[in-house]
Amino acid sequence: MNSLVPLPVLLPILGAGASLALLHHPRIQRWLSLAVLGSVVAVAAVLLVQADRHGPQTVWIGSWPETLGIVLVADRLAALMLLVSAIVTLAVLAYSVGQGMTEDEEGAPISVYHPTFLVLVAGVANAFLAGDLFNLFVSFEMLLFASYVLLTLGGTAARVRAGTIYVLVNLLSSTLFLISLAVTYAATGTLTLAHLAQRLAELPDHVSLMIQLLLLTTFAIKAAVFPLSLWLPDSYPTAPAPVTAVFAGLLTKVGVYAILRMQTLLFPDSPLTDLLLWAALLTMIIGILGAIAQSDIKRMLSFTLVSHIGYLILGIALDSRTGTAGTTFYVVHHITIQTALFLVLGLVERRAGSTALMRIGGLARIAPVLAVLFFVPAMNLAGIPPFSGFIGKVGLFQAAQLDGSPLAWTLVGAGAATSLLTLYAVAKTWAVAFWRTPREAHEALEAIGGAAADPVPGHDTGAVQQHRGHVHTAAGTVSRNDIEEARRLGDDDEPDRDFHTLIEAGEDTRHSPLGMLLPAGALVAASVLLSVVAGPLYALGDRAAEDLHERTPYLSSVLTEEHP
Amino acid sequence: MSVNLTLVLVAASLLGCGVYLVLERSLSRVLVGIVMIxxxxxxxxxxxxxPAGRAPIVSKGGDTTGLTDPLPQAMVLTAIVITLATTAFVLAMAYRSWQLNGHDDVQDDIEDDTIRRLALRDVTSEAYDATTSDYPGDDSSGDPGQGPDDDPLAADAAGIEGRTT
Structure with missing residues (x-):
């Protein structure tokens, strides 16, 4: 019993309510959100220390009898994830306060941003702490709903288009989750994880395998594991920079965390190593090949995000203490690095007017601070020693080598290749966006024909007919002017201006506000710091992995009595 | 455990119809599908x-045999509330999509299309290099007006990805 455990969920939820009530006082709203997230960081740090020293901290909400109520558990893994996510969200919130969330958000309901962001944080925290499958479902819904709102913030055409796909995919995965919950409950009569861990072992193999596969599919959609990853690069890049940053950093990792928890706690006897290794292999390779093909930095990074999920799955698939420790370390590294990169990209977009590789150039000379801020995490992502990306990859490769099966060795090769290809992708970005001059970029774009780089505005479908200034759809007739008007208002990105023309016209934004630079810089510094504290952190990850594979610390702290 | 076959059949047909509707392009049909699912x-x-039983209301020390299991009902309530909120959100999104585009169809990925066309352009320019010496005037190598011409920069720019690495 530890009354601190519910605080990481409660504080943001209460904060969200308060900041909704403070809609008309944006200044207080900002300080409130920062204070809330700051205290979540403190609580998470205390929880991590307690969980590390005294074993898992648990609370049965409302003091219901065991297995009837909802339990929150903070063991080493959960507390570590909680701490990292709290730090990252605090940095992102500070960044978005610095950005003002107003400049590229004309007409957007800014005041909604803070409450929604806090709900997202509460959802993420709840997902890490949930000791109950249904509670996990509810926390997924919390964070998804907040993410729907954040992704479609402002309701521009591009965001509605991307949001449609994101919302529908996640709706389907939620439905699948509900179906697996119904199946699990019908088979076992409980949804408490610790209780399930005992009862699932008594089920016939084929039933528990089906439950496992259902849950695995659900979480694999959230985590963007290869065949189920295609929604991610399509939907993330259109959101505002801080939103993309927090999505890329956290949301997929929640899925990975769920897979890790489920594989170690619920199904320790059925590791499905081959299946997961194949998934990891395909996720890595196909993700990184996608990244190489991209012509926009945000999309390139979204593809590397998918690709590096493969490393995490590799560690889980090996079903060994070293593998799990490697995954734990890599998750921490990847959350920090991916968020930092997207925050820096937000600054790049602000400075250069775009993140499309064809339109920008010369940033290394024009904005050296940004160049450094981009270069360090980019090299870290590619796994250049001595950065934490290298340490994490070495840990995972060691675990695969200990496993020793041919497929595991293949994964080592594929992991190394993916790492090299990541280096290729970020080096290409570096060369194009930071080294060549804006004039070169402009001339190249001119030569290629500006049309090539322009997005196609809305595909015409058979259902739509245009006639005399009106557009006829199945739903009725709309004036063409109205549509043009809406499209003009909704188009937040002027496609025919590149960095060079912006500079020539003197319309480029010269100064990056300190409020944005500092949080981004702090995260980059934190990612470098990860390699400094890699020893203790890796040891912590190893202890967390030991707990996960032993299972007894978790089970005995949640269930203190015998349950049939 | 005995199972109510009617419930299973109804659930299965609702799911089946829902999946069919979700595969449609129009967001409003997809929405109906989601609701059915x-x-x-x-x-x-x-x-x-x-199996169904008595209402699960227990007085202190009361008899608990033959009660319906209340837990799944609590879960269903939560799920229903979430579905309601989702429905409202997707409806709003479909309406916004209709405002912006005049239809509420789920659209293709624009960037993917751009990259595909860029790739085609790449292939075209290589083909152009290979064929110009043999077949001058052959215009099958690209779109008129946009294809690479005598300007060496054009071919260079089309191969921009290779050049800069």
Missing amino acids: GNGVSLSFMVAGG
Whole structure:
């Protein structure tokens, strides 16, 4: 019993309510959100220390009898994830306060941003702490709903288009989750994880395998594991920079965390190593090949995000203490690095007017601070020693080598290749966006024909007919002017201006506000710091992995009595 | 555990129809599909809860035999509330999409299309290099007006990805 455990969920939820009530006082709203997230960081740090020293901290909400109520558990893994996510969200919130969330958000309901962001944080925290499958479902819904709102913030055409796909995919995965919950409950009569861990072992193999596969599919959609990853690069890049940053950093990792928890706690006897290794292999390779093909930095990074999920799955698939420790370390590294990169990209977009590789150039000379801020995490992502990306990859490769099966060795090769290809992708970005001059970029774009780089505005479908200034759809007739008007208002990105023309016209934004630079810089510094504290952190990850594979610390702290 | 076959059949047909509708392009049809799937899943929770029984209200020291399992019902309630909120959100999104585009169809990925066309352009320019010496005037190598011409920069720019690495 530890009354601190519910605080990481409660504080943001209460904060969200308060900041909704403070809609008309944006200044207080900002300080409130920062204070809330700051205290979540403190609580998470205390929880991590307690969980590390005294074993898992648990609370049965409302003091219901065991297995009837909802339990929150903070063991080493959960507390570590909680701490990292709290730090990252605090940095992102500070960044978005610095950005003002107003400049590229004309007409957007800014005041909604803070409450929604806090709900997202509460959802993420709840997902890490949930000791109950249904509670996990509810926390997924919390964070998804907040993410729907954040992704479609402002309701521009591009965001509605991307949001449609994101919302529908996640709706389907939620439905699948509900179906697996119904199946699990019908088979076992409980949804408490610790209780399930005992009862699932008594089920016939084929039933528990089906439950496992259902849950695995659900979480694999959230985590963007290869065949189920295609929604991610399509939907993330259109959101505002801080939103993309927090999505890329956290949301997929929640899925990975769920897979890790489920594989170690619920199904320790059925590791499905081959299946997961194949998934990891395909996720890595196909993700990184996608990244190489991209012509926009945000999309390139979204593809590397998918690709590096493969490393995490590799560690889980090996079903060994070293593998799990490697995954734990890599998750921490990847959350920090991916968020930092997207925050820096937000600054790049602000400075250069775009993140499309064809339109920008010369940033290394024009904005050296940004160049450094981009270069360090980019090299870290590619796994250049001595950065934490290298340490994490070495840990995972060691675990695969200990496993020793041919497929595991293949994964080592594929992991190394993916790492090299990541280096290729970020080096290409570096060369194009930071080294060549804006004039070169402009001339190249001119030569290629500006049309090539322009997005196609809305595909015409058979259902739509245009006639005399009106557009006829199945739903009725709309004036063409109205549509043009809406499209003009909704188009937040002027496609025919590149960095060079912006500079020539003197319309480029010269100064990056300190409020944005500092949080981004702090995260980059934190990612470098990860390699400094890699020893203790890796040891912590190893202890967390030991707990996960032993299972007894978790089970005995949640269930203190015998349950049939 | 005995299972109510009617509930299972209804849930299955709701799910089946829902999946069919979700595969449509129009967002409003997809929405109807989602609602049907949601109802089907809620029904399957009723199946999971076991046979129906007395209302699960227990006084102190009262008899608990023959009660319906209340837990799945609590879960279904939560799921229904979530489905309601989702429905409202997707409706708003469909309306916004209709405002912006005049239809509410789920659209293709624009960037993917751009990259595909860039790739085609790449291939075209290589073909152009290979064929110009043999077949001058052959215009099958690109779109008129946009294809690479005598300007060496054009071919260079088309191969921009290779050049800069």
